[in-house]
Amino acid sequence: MSEKKEYPGIGRRTFMKAAFAGAGALAVPSAAAMNLLKADAEAATARMLPKKWDEETDVLVVGSGFAGLAAAAEAASRGSRTVILEKMPIYGGNSLINGGGYNAWTDKLKLRETLKRGEDSAELHLKDTLKGGDYYNDPALVKILVEGAPVALDWMLEEGDLKLKNVLIRIGGHSAYRDHVSIDGTGRGYIEAIKKIADRNGAKDMRLNNKITWIWRKDPQSPVLGVEVSSGKTRKNIRVRKGLVLASGGFGADVKMRQLFNPGISPQYNTTNQPGATGEVIRYAQAIGADALQLCFIQLYPTADPNGGTLDKYALYPSRMPSYGGVFVDFHGKRFVSELERRDVVSRAEMATGGKRAFTVFTDKMIPNVTTPEEVAEGIKSGRVWKADTLAELAKLIEVPPNVLEDTIAMHNQYIKEGKDPQFSKPITPQMQAIEAGPYYSVAQWPSVHHTMGGLRINPLAQVLDIWGDPIPKLYAAGEVAGGVHGTNRLGANATPDAVVFGRIAGANAAKEKA
Numbered sequence: 001m002s003e004k005k006e007y008p009g010i011g012r013r014t015f016m017k018a019a020f021a022g023a024g025a026l027a028v029p030s031a032a033a034m035n036l037l038k039a040d041a042e043a044a045t046a047r048m049l050p051k052k053w054d055e056e057t058d059v060l061v062v063g064s065g066f067a068g069l070a071a072a073a074e075a076a077s078r079g080s081r082t083v084i085l086e087k088m089p090i091y092g093g094n095s096l097i098n099g100g101g102y103n104a105w106t107d108k109l110k111l112r113e114t115l116k117r118g119e120d121s122a123e124l125h126l127k128d129t130l131k132g133g134d135y136y137n138d139p140a141l142v143k144i145l146v147e148g149a150p151v152a153l154d155w156m157l158e159e160g161d162l163k164l165k166n167v168l169i170r171i172g173g174h175s176a177y178r179d180h181v182s183i184d185g186t187g188r189g190y191i192e193a194i195k196k197i198a199d200r201n202g203a204k205d206m207r208l209n210n211k212i213t214w215i216w217r218k219d220p221q222s223p224v225l226g227v228e229v230s231s232g233k234t235r236k237n238i239r240v241r242k243g244l245v246l247a248s249g250g251f252g253a254d255v256k257m258r259q260l261f262n263p264g265i266s267p268q269y270n271t272t273n274q275p276g277a278t279g280e281v282i283r284y285a286q287a288i289g290a291d292a293l294q295l296c297f298i299q300l301y302p303t304a305d306p307n308g309g310t311l312d313k314y315a316l317y318p319s320r321m322p323s324y325g326g327v328f329v330d331f332h333g334k335r336f337v338s339e340l341e342r343r344d345v346v347s348r349a350e351m352a353t354g355g356k357r358a359f360t361v362f363t364d365k366m367i368p369n370v371t372t373p374e375e376v377a378e379g380i381k382s383g384r385v386w387k388a389d390t391l392a393e394l395a396k397l398i399e400v401p402p403n404v405l406e407d408t409i410a411m412h413n414q415y416i417k418e419g420k421d422p423q424f425s426k427p428i429t430p431q432m433q434a435i436e437a438g439p440y441y442s443v444a445q446w447p448s449v450h451h452t453m454g455g456l457r458i459n460p461l462a463q464v465l466d467i468w469g470d471p472i473p474k475l476y477a478a479g480e481v482a483g484g485v486h487g488t489n490r491l492g493a494n495a496t497p498d499a500v501v502f503g504r505i506a507g508a509n510a511a512k513e514k515a
Contacts, residue, residue: 031049032048032049033218034222034288034289035287036289037286037287050216050237052237053226054237055236056239056240056241057082057238058081058082058241059071059072059080059082059240059243059511060082060083060227060243061085061247062212062245062248063246063248063281063479063481064092064093065092065094065249065499066194067095067506068084068093068247068479070198070499070500071506072198072201072245073198074504074508075203075245075508075511076203076511078511080242082202082507084205085207085211085229086206087210087211092188093276094187094274095191096186096187096191097187097311099185099311100182101181101319101496102149102180102493103491103493105146107157111168112168112177117170117176118176119176125146125149126139126146129145129486132174133488133489136487137485138484144505148504152497153497157193160197161193162182163183164180165180165182165183165185167370169181170429170431172340174340175427179320179492185371187496194500211229212230212284213230214227215285215287223473224240225239241515242514243509243511245477245478246456246464246477246478247506248281249481250277250452250455250480252272252273252452254278261296261454265298265449269300269449270308271309272310272449289472290465290466291469292456294484294488297452297486297488298452299344299450299489301315301449302447303317303445304446305384306444306446309449317362318443320370321362322339322340322360322426323431323432324432325432327339327360328359329408330358330359331355331399332353333395333408335424336350336353338426343491343492344489351447356446360443361394361409361442362440362442363433364437364439364441367441384443386441387439387441391438394442397442411423413435413436416434417434455480455482456477457483458478460505461505463476464476464477464482474510476510478505479499482502485502
């Protein structure tokens with residue numbers, strides 16, 4: 001962070017207070033709420049603090065995904081009355097439709113050792129994450145992520161009865177097999193595990209269809225006071241005694257906000273996000289002085305369903321099969337990128353092919369390392385997965401030239417045998433298999449807006465920082481609403497540990513605040 005400037009006789013807090021007071025100089029009542037969203041003085045002070053509170057609680061959590069539930073579980077375990085607000089009619093947010101991956105360099109099950117998937121460490125996970133984000137990440141936050149990931153995973157296994165598949169995946173941008181997969185292959189497994197812990201700890205007060213419409217703060221020196229909430233036609237104000245935890249997710253479903261910060265992510269892109277990922281909480285936090293960073297860093301998921309842009313369980317095969325030998329081909333039947341490249345690299349390479357969809361090719365032998373034969377059979381029945389006895393037949397099904405596909409696979413098989421990929425420099429591992437015998441399978445893929453890496457600036461305590469770099473009293477954030485963890489590009493399966501780890505930190509620290 002650059003050096004903060006001080007002016008003779010004026011501290012930074014005094015300066016902010018004076019600036020805010022100046023904005024409200026037009027005979028504004030003393031009960032005006034802080035609002036930095038508007039430029040003109042009159043509009044900036046149009047919101048008035050509540051004359052009375054409809055309700056109060058110790059800790060208020062906004063959002064019911066990985067981060068929100070983890071925060072609630074920790075806050076309630078420390079004796080704080082905790083309320084969870086969820087704007088959608090169901091809990092879970094984007095976390096519920098997450099791909100079920102969770103990166104941790106170790107775990108109590110010792111999967112890496114029992115499956116013989118090579119070496120890994122916290123240091124290597126840290127190095128991969130920083131490199132994957134082009135070093136725009138905050139190293140202190142990344143260190144907390146990688147060191148806390150195994151602890152949080154064991155917490156869910158032990159206290160939430162989390163079930164994992166007996167697999168371990170290496171996905172794009174990672175240099176080790178560290179991606180754990182929930183038993184159902186979605187984020188629901190983690191959601192239900194954390195919710196079980198939260199319920200047992202006393203955080204049972206979850207309110208669906210409750211959308212916050214403002215965050216109350218008096219001035220730049222005061223703590224957060226509470227929130228305004230809308231539910232149907234009613235509005236109420238909830239006072240926060242200890243802490244407000246923002247865990248509301250990103251803004252991948254908000255085309256206008258995406259365009260504002262990254263015009264290159266055009267409205268034509270589909271999104272894997274649920275419709276509630278609209279980012280208004282970031283704007284409300286900015287209105288009370290919160291700093292935000294890297295909002296232009298928006299990730300495309302390269303292997304979503306080309307038809308609707310959704311992240312179904314079959315869209316996960318392209319990210320997981322390559323660690324066991326799966327191959328990407330374009331509409332010509334040719335490879336176009338290293339299958340273990342980062343998501344942003346793969347997305348750009350797909351779009352550069354000039355087509356409108358690409359494909360992953362894999363075989364029967366690879367399936368047990370990633371999923372189950374039964375799940376693949378369901379995919380075939382639904383039309384999302386193709387199956388053929390020969391490569392030529394598969395090529396006809398996916399409408400690529402048969403002779404080109406056969407040559408591509410033969411060439412890749414040779415790379416596997418030689419242990420070197422001169423075409424795209426993909427790292428070849430002992431776990432990768434050649435595609436030599438059928439039956440053969442394929443699934444279609446195409447980029448879709450997936451994750452917004454930028455968000456509210458936080459410190460290692462998950463406190464939200466103001467534009468001067470100081471913590472806003474009693475305000476915390478975790479998960480996709482917070483920025484600084486992933487840099488330019490989030491490596492696959494890092495989102496879940498990020499949200500759970502920092503959610504736990506936010507909830508614990510909010511509960512420690514004095515009422």
